[in-house]
Amino acid sequence: MELNAFNTPESLKTLMVNILNPSDNKTIYDPVAGSGGLLIKALKYSKTTIEGSEGNEIINRIAQLGNMNLIMNGLKRYEIEPKDCFEKINDIKQYDYIIADLPINGFINSVEHYMLYNQYNLNPPRSGRSFASFILFILSKLKLDGKAVFTVSESFLTSQGKEKEIRKLLIERDLLESVISLPMGALLPYTNAKASLLVINKGKSPNLFNKVKFIKAKALDFNKKSNVIDSEEVIKSYLNDSEYSKNSQIIPNENLRNLILSADAYDDEYFISNLMLKEGTGKLLSDLVQIKSGTQPDRNDLSEHGELVLVKIENLSKEILDINLSKDIIHGVNNIEKYYKHIISEDCILVARIGDYLKPTIYRHSEYNKSILIHSNVYALIPSKKRVEFDLEYLYYQLHATFILEQIKSKKVGSVMPYITISNLGQLVVPFVSLENQEQFVNTQKANLIAAERARLEEKSKELGYIEEIEEKELNIVRTITHQLKHQLTGLSTVLSKIQAISTKNNLGELKEYDKDDPRLKVNPGFEKPENENFEETLNKAIKKTDTVNIILRDVEKAIILNLEFSEIKLLDLFNEIKKEYNQKAFSIEITGNNPLIDISKSHFEDLINTLIENAEEHSFEGIKKPKITFNIKTDLTRGIIIIDYKNNGSPLTINEKEYKSILTKSIKSKGTGIGGYYINKIIEAHKGILKIEENLTSGVHFIIEIPIKQIENE
Template sequence: MTLHEAIVRILKENGRPMSADDIALAINSNRYYERNDREPLNSNQINIRVKNYPSLFENINGIIILSDDYHWKNIITSYLYLKEILRGIFSESQIQYIIAVLFFYKRLIDINERPGRGYPFNFIDLEPSKNHFIDGGKEWIASLKEIDHLSIAPDRIFTDLAEDILKLDSTKREAIRRVILQVNTSSFSDFEFGNIYEYLLYLSSREHFNYENSTPESIRILISKLLRLSDGDSVYDPVSGLGGLLTKAYNLNRNIRIKGSEINKRIAKLGNMNIMMYGGDYLSSIVAEDCFSEINNENKYEYIIGDLPIKGITNSYEHFMLYNQYNVQPAKSGKSFNSLVLFSYYKLSAAGKAIVTVSDSFLTKRGKEKEIRKILIDDDVVEAIISLPRGTFRPYTEAKASILIINKDKPYYLKNKVKFIKISAIEETKKYLLLDNERIVREYFSETSSPKFTQIIDIEDLDSELSLSAEKYDIEFSIINSMLKDGTGKQLKDIARIVSGKQPSKQELVASGDLPIIKIENLSKDILDINLNVNYSDLDIVWTEKKFSASVIDRESILIAKIGDNLKPTIFKPTELLPKILIHSGVFALMPLENVDIDLNYLYYQLNSIFIDNQISSRRVGSPIPYLNKTDIEKVIIPYDTLEVQAKFINTQKINLIAEENRRFEERKKALGYEEEIKDTESTIIKALTHQLNPKFLALSNLTKRIELIVKNNKLGETKEYNEIQNIDPDLLDLITEAENNSLSELILTFVNDSEYLAETIDNVNKALNMAISPDAFEKVDIKEFLNEYVKQKKVLIGEAYKIVVKGNSIITYIDKSFFKEALDSLLINAEKHGFINKNNKSYQILFNIKENSNTNTLIIEYSNNGERFKLTQKDFVTPFVKGNKSGGFGIGGNLISKVIEGHDGAIKIDEKYKNGFFLTIEIPIKNNEEYE
């Protein structure tokens, strides 16, 4: 039996909707399905299987229902029909409210026969009498208002409904009455129908409202599983919205007291109806109020739960009173998490616990956020931080968030400690993310630390910014902390003086100053390219001034910068040509302190290590732009030992890097060998086709030219395919689509062009296929001069269509000039066909940037253009006949370029993530005199 078959069997045997937990338990108990690893099933596996079989199952607010369940289908169909009736007349929020009251109304009627109820519903009986709707439904609408006098529902909801229905014409009123009449909820228990009702509420929110009133189902389930409720406990949600967190708590233990605050009156009514549909007799569990009004009473709660809104709250008198309780100066604006977190702490009972969601910015930011964190940390009430994967709050927001757990009665093993939990999603799509709730709950209640998922950190070991981000406190943090304590590691600020860069204005740039500027793009990209390698003539220059003095570097240093994922350390050593430099903003210089024994090369290789990169990445959690700042750099921990040990590390690191390069090379070789057989087969087919077709296309092209000459000599060119049709009824002219009626000259011209195109395609295929680059044809060139001469020739052809710029170093090597020009031609054609699509754009540019990697003795040419973003992969680029949708080319240019460079023992690499056009790197060995002279 498969897992989905087992789920179907359990649901049918029980005859009711069930939670994923209950289904997993039932399958395990009955042994209907057994995993390959013999481990028991869990709810995560049930949820994934349900999601993958939408034809069999529906997940309704965490409850699994068979898709062919008649009663469920009846409700969802009625819901959708009601939406269509009301759409275009009411706003989406009004539609949500009207439908919610209608289903609430029908549920009261369906369960009115239960003991303890028996309300006088006879005057609102939906069963139509003969003339029931003869008055347009006014009698029914009037009877709706009477229900409010029974005090069995939130205040005025039926009066609101009646007033809204009065705005409809009688046809729509009758349609609504008929829909509600055929809905039957009697077969569902309170728990089952409550979940369906809540599902419909959140379905409307997910479709039309923002995040503030709607908490994703996965978060509602997770927070409820973190509770351990006892009879009589009070549970409060200060930002309750639709009440989804309170209903989850209520269904865990119905002998608790629940309360919520919701500033929006209509949302508060929806929340109360939601609670009542689970069987709760709470007319006003959720109060329409600003939660800060609670400061004026003495109520304290055993549990406070909340999905705190991203916009925080607005200023109020009570908001300022709260800050005064803790002797903290209130923030200028209450629109943050600070006040709500502090409020949650303030309203806890002596042994109370708060479980709330917060943005990661609250856990890391300085300023007022840090002050609030300090209060919680000093009082030792921060029990745990649960990092939620980015995307958890889809579809409402992509913002990164965490769960903050404040506990006034922390377990003994967490005294003066904080537990950090970080667990990845089980599954995610663009619209959905499935949390591993079982693992999170298990880690939270465990007394031990699981290095893969959990770290327990002493409060005294939290960083100086009192950051509470789980991303920061991983296994590496524990190692770093130990290194600082035993002296085997030092903060970077204790090893080197850190200098920030400065950005001169455009007016300060001069043609012949004495201070060249080093920018981020001038730093080395290749880890083996250690030293700064720039062409003086390519640098921006300023005159030395006092205002730049703090950023002038005139002794051996390491320059670093970071954009995206790559740290770019580069060693600067003053030379006669480059005695001093000005570092640009975004670049930092590390100058070893004189009283510290540190080898510059050792520091360079450490900065290239994963250990350091992870530290820097963790410090930039939540930052939209991953640039470095000085504070981040200062606190990086560098492993520190004697100069002798440092020297050994340098040698080891070099060996590791070479080994890593060799490993990658071997992998490439294996991949090439694996594809060789396929390439041989393709080559044979292409050779056969070109051999057979090339003569035919050449003959066809000649034939069309002869026909063209005959037509011209006999003046037949204006002859068209057919004569104009006469005597058409004028009334039919607009109804007739005119067919194409080309002249003979036009048709022959098209034929000639197509024939030449096909012949040219075959010629290019032959050229790429039969390319044979021989070292005998290699010539000595200065690559920069060669490119400049090539550009000079091309400018005659391209005119002002776009610019071509050559930058970089003059490097002498040996190449086959003819084939190299073929490759360059293909690059230009690629730009024209793929990139430079807008012919009115006069800012298009191609750039060739020449570099030398002295460690590997290779020539590097970085080619880029600023046209349309290139959307093919490297594999597609070098594969014959693969081309983009808008390409007007043959689809073999990339293959030709690749073959030319391979013929020079080199390789090309395309930056597939480059967003500003197209970026390709050509790398070939620098050939020396001995090889060719």
Template sequence: MLKVKDDVSADLPLTYVGKMTQQQLEKHLWDAADILRGKIDSADFKHYIFGLLFFKRLCDVWEEEYEERLKLYQDAQLASDPEEHRFHIPPGAFWNDIRKHSTNIGEHLNAAFRAIEDANTRLRGVFQDVDFNNKERFPDATLELLLQHFSKHRLRNCDVEADILGDAYEYLISKFADDAGKKGGEFYTPKMVTRLIVSCLQPDEGMTIYDPTCGSGGMLLEAVNYLKRQGKNPKSLQLYAQEMNLNTWAICEMNLFLHDIDDAFILRGDTLRQPKHLVAEGSKVLRTFDRVLANPPFSLKNWGDEAWKNGDQFSRDTYGCPPKSYGDLAFVQHMIASLNQTGKLGVILPHGILFRGGTEAKIRQGILQDDLIEAVIGLAPNLFYGTGIPACVLIINKQKEAKRRGKVLFVNGAEEMVEGKNQNTLSEANVGRLAKAFLAFADEEIASTQAVIDQTRKVKQGLLQQLFTRNKYNKVEDTYNITKYSLHFLDEVAQRVTGHTPNRKKPEYWDGEIKWVSLQDSAALDRVYIYKTAAEISEEGIRNSSAVKHPKGTVVLSRDAGVGKSAIMTDEMAVSQHFIGWICGSELNNHYLYYWLQHMKPVFERIAIGNTIKTIGMPFFKSLKIPVPPMEIQVQIANTLLSQDQQIFSAEEELEQLSIIKRGLIQDLLRGLVRVGVTP
């Protein structure tokens, strides 16, 4: 039940005390802004409303602490001792002291603010840019209305818990960002975007958290809230940040104080020109952290390239100096330099950093080569204040898990949003799906595709064993026993052919139109067919060497280096002396021969000799025998195995496309041409 505070002077308006709901508090604070609407620019509301709110909270909590200690100690002097209070309020600087004045209210407010700053080192600068002593902007009548409004509710801890007041303060920040439009992006990042980044970074107890462009402090607070949701101790976090804008820095400080966070290190200054978090005062070595997260200004111009182009004194230009008009990758490099050896970072960036050329391309290449980028999460359009351009979240990890090394995950969140009239937002479901895609790293599609490949390979190997070792070919109704068919020398049922290398000193023998199979093509073998070769020779090269053109359908096998690898020619081709081939006639099907050679590959590998390059001598092939069933059975065996290979190749191609999306190491991906979707 609400009751009237009994210690208010009779000439002051009544103050209602008692628990306030989140909604009541939010409305109360927003109504205060309405008093100033039309009198000053909406972009400036926040400094004055936040200043008065913070002042009122400080005074009310001091009174609460005083009453508790007076009851405990029964000593007014001891109860008012500065050591007994979170923040000290000097005599004459209380809220009720200001309420006693009806003229020059702004002057008295300013004096109270300065007195509180002087009495509390931790609050130095918090009220610095809040100036109520301008009667054209703040006549006494306007200030009287504001003070009357804030006096309606008491803001002690027993009335408004720190989390509720802090959340209401963040609500006010978001409302002011709405009002400020483009300028709102300078101090506020939408809460659910911040939650997405923190969910991906997964901060834990005892970690150091750093935001180099902290704005109003939302990312630091989300790290705190993340631990609360996990049932862990948020007080164990060590929070660090830097902010260049004085007003925004003050908002951040108040935001943290109102959330009952006193021990954060929020420093003022230009992060790129004068980073403040160093290992020691005067040092040129950056302090490093467990988690770094930020929403720096997009494509900042005149960001400080003059201090980088001849070598950054803080050694942050490892990958190069970004162009003068785009500071995005300067912030990224600062954040990388601020990570410890096991650290992770998450940063919001415009899509342009994925594909812009010049020095930015070189910087990207260096970061990729060092295998630091873990993921790029594309975001829906129009989520941020002041810009509708597409943005993404870049996740960097100094210590990737083994399964993620050499890979970059691309997540397409372009459709993950709740559409709004003026601005889109992310819901908890949107954030959950995007974070899950990152944390899982491999979706069900990839897992199922790999499972298909593995299972089909097992089936194929089983068939090879069944057909050529157990000597059975099982069909639904028939069983063929290959052992009942006689063995033939391979040379009796197929024409053996060899090859040669034309003189390499004769350029006219090369770069013709005849495909020439050599050891360079080893990777293209064992996939049933060979379609193209690394080198081609000319007709003149054929005429003036022992090289021979072999017809389409010839089965070739490597007898050197990649011993036992084979393939079927899809065109007329020649081969080098490292290969042997067979042209099949009416007695032997070339696909049957290919799969029989695949079955024999372990034998070929076992008998190959040589210390440096393994090879199989020609006499072995002259004595090689093969079972030759009727052509119908040969075709059935070949088709059975070919169907397995086709399934494997199709699945491998699908997996490669998915892997390309996951790795993101191809230029096309960096240009944003391919994305992986997120499904509910």
């Protein structure tokens, strides 16, 4: 029986020990032994290991548990020493086998780590966590023909910097025998992070000299708590000498792309793209473009009317038809000289660094947008004049092609939020043809997209009548229920008012349900104190709840039944009229901008403005020293719209735009009915307008409302 406090999943232990395959009378070492589960499995597999097999565990209590575990498994002559394995750097002792399930975040570099780097003539990193020093430690502790199996994060296999230097060392010394890609969730229930096994073998077989075997492990069973690996299939692939099989490939060291060691990088697409590169029918993306990274501007430099537009990931295209960067970006930046390295002035393609999709978007230098600043989660693919000439739209459509998408999928790293590195992005292989054929490809893509969009719109038109009919039926049901409930609640409110009058007249308010000495009022451990409110308190609660339901029904009815009556109104004048009603409030309202003559339903627009102001007062301004609301009105004659920019400096929204616009959706802290946002959006939509909400703010609220200057019905 094993008493592991931090236990490597059983199927992973089985796989690691079988890959290690320790011979009899050899020493085994686990430098991060924990409570000993992996070491015990290896020792039992070997059966006749010699003295000297051992483990290390930095936490004393866990080491004690591990030693108890060894004793209970009949292995009392072995020990897990309670110390940091890196304290053994100067110890000359070496081992035949090393096995370890490493912390997924790597190790913090320390003085001992620097000694290791010096030992291998490498410059140590300045700071941070990595697997690099641990791998050097393993190399120093393996005998001349020793073998090691251990886990690493997927990012170690693809990252630049020190990790890449270590990968280079392993390849140049021909020490890496195999990389086994574990399925997502292989380390559950402790983490869902993607990991791989590295097999280092100082005595690897001749058929693998100057080569690396890549294996993809599959899951036999998966749930939220565990992931059972198909160890038998992996071991078959590991022992198989064939160059290529269903789940494994043997790759010569010289064919390793940019020293990337992720097994996902060497799949079917790899062989196809490799062939394309050899035949000249494909080009690496890094040969076509310069890839430029973005930056995270200082918060104080952010401004809507900044010197330069800031392009964030949410500004990139959401679908293939949105080919060009939108002009309606509300983020701006000042002090641009600080960010000159990340300013883009050339025609290029912008792509997302994080997320499942690249969201390619073409930026074109123009009088409107002479330059842009890209955010840290955005890359710019800038065509290099010194490199191969190509059509920007050709690359745009290729980045949407299945062949490229599959490559991107295999090159993403990160478990919680997938991302792609500049190195991995540059390794994408793009099908390459002459400029004439590129133009034909672009025209074909456009024709296909237009045809597909027409078909979609025709199908939508057929459904539209049916959908509108269903929506109208649903609204009728809501109207009927609202009407009936209002009638019943009015009667209930009247009855409660009569009961309250009777109670007051007969002094019944102090009566309680239980007497003071009633055993039911006894407070039992683990239970809440029983309620024993008096008659007046209970009645007031009932009246309050009835009033709340009445308010909800009133707001629902108001939001559903919009009888708009349009007239020409000077908008700035209307805002200033409404502002006067709040002059005595504890918050200030600032109104600036144009005074356009616009077609609106005045009563509904007054409701919209009042709702925005009252929502800010009730839900945003608690604890704010100088609460302020601003409205700025702008006219965009080219688009025939007015733009209302609304801000307040209170607490930010804790729900997203979609939730805000939904009926009866509100934040946990809100004391409202959940109708306000839905009602505001309904008024805007009824004016054929659009409501945009800036999400994920750390403070304040920011809305953009766009309304046509003229309503079609009035023209």
